[in-house]
Amino acid sequence: MRTLARLTSAEADPERRHLIAGAVFSLAALTLPDTLHAGPAIPARPAVPTARHPGQPEVDELDAMADVFAAAAALHGGEHTRPALAAYLHHVALPQLHAPTAIHDQLLSATARLTLLLGLMCADSGHDATAQYYHHTAARLAAEADDHTSLALALRIMARHAHDLGHHHPAVLHLAHAATEHARQAPPAIRAFTHAQLAVLQAHNHRRDALNTLTRAEQLHTRSDAPPGPFTTYPLAALHYQRAQTLATLGDSLAAARALNASLTARFPTERHATALTHAAYAELLHRIDRLDQAVAHWSAFTTLYPTLNSTRAKRRLHTMRQQLAPYRHRPDTRALLAQTAHLV
Structure with missing residues (x-):
């Protein structure tokens, strides 16, 4: 306190x-x-x-x-x-x-x-x-x-934060494991939430464990019936996003792309921030697998939403977009997008 x-x-x-x-x-x-x-x-x-x-x-x-x-x-x-x-x-x-x-x-x-x-x-x-x-x-x-349920949420969020910063240390995996343990008696949505993040972390070193944990998260999600709320439900779009992270780390870029597309399809208009970041993540993945036309389309969707956001994470995605599109300025669609978004900061 x-x-x-x-x-x-x-x-x-x-x-x-x-x-x-x-x-x-x-x-x-x-x-x-x-x-x-x-x-x-x-x-x-x-x-x-x-x-x-x-x-x-x-x-x-x-x-x-x-x-x-x-x-x-x-x-x-x-x-x-x-x-x-x-x-x-x-x-x-x-x-x-x-x-x-x-x-x-x-x-x-x-x-x-x-x-x-x-x-x-x-x-x-x-x-x-x-x-x-x-x-x-x-x-x-x-x-x-x-309160084991709230503790599970805290440990899961700590593990996600560390992973997002690029840390795959065993201590991060330990936090994700601990989150699933504390969530044992929690509602299925919370258990799915913790298992999905554990799968993301396991994917860096334990392929079979990651896939098994991801399957378990999906099974738990089908049993979710909690009332809506930021700490009671686990949106389907978020589960698809964690599936994409897991599959991308395992090297299955095409399956990860399908999962990101499913995540976008499941997003609600009230999830503008997450929708924008998902478009950006999808564009970056499409860029990595040489689907530049599609990548530009998703970066365009991201930049359409960007002015409504107050988010450093979104600013970093914008910077990544400019870096990755710079070598393709000769393309009309890329040149147009960069020109249209030159005023964004």
């Missing part, structure tokens, strides 16, 4: 926010909650305890606000939504944890999920060390609440 108070307080102070943003993502910190580090040593005033005695309505509000913030990030990315969520955690969620209540563990769990969401927004903003601090803190809150 003290770590979260320091972090969320720093979000409102540009100088202190810059201080923690300058830290470096740590492979050494990819450990389970009982050995997680306490976070950055930055001064902050603790959150002021609330005078109320929180009850179930407060838990319901925290969960409802998770829906609101997740929906905003799904449409526009995490950069501009991040300060509002940090302020809500600092001024609303944290003070409730100081009050005596019979549902303290439920408040801890709901706060852990909001903290995970804030970590995802930081990762989308390119502040990877800050994201790691939030993910660790969320895992510790979930462990303190004895």
